[in-house]
Amino acid sequence: MLxxxxGVIITWRLADEKESRRKDRQAERDDDAxxxxxxxxxxxxxxxDRRMG
Structure with a gap:
């Protein structure tokens, strides 16, 4: 079980790092659109909000 x-934690972390790198590359391409x-x-x-009150 442990x-x-x-294994799940490692897989999750690697996927998160991959997504972060993908988003960083996209931000560089589109100037953080x-x-x-x-x-x-x-x-x-x-x-x-300022207008309403």
Whole structure:
């Protein structure tokens, strides 16, 4: 049971690292478009909050 748990943890961690590298490469290619869109959404929400009260 312990060996299975360790195997799952290792597999999960390797998959997470692979996904992180993929997202880093994508951010380099598109000049962090996802982050810029997220920040714009937050700025719009803050502006809406400011207007409402």
């Amino acid at each position: 060996a299975l748990a360790i 996802e982050l810029k869109a997220y920040n714009e959404m937050l700025a719009q929400a803050a502006e809406n």
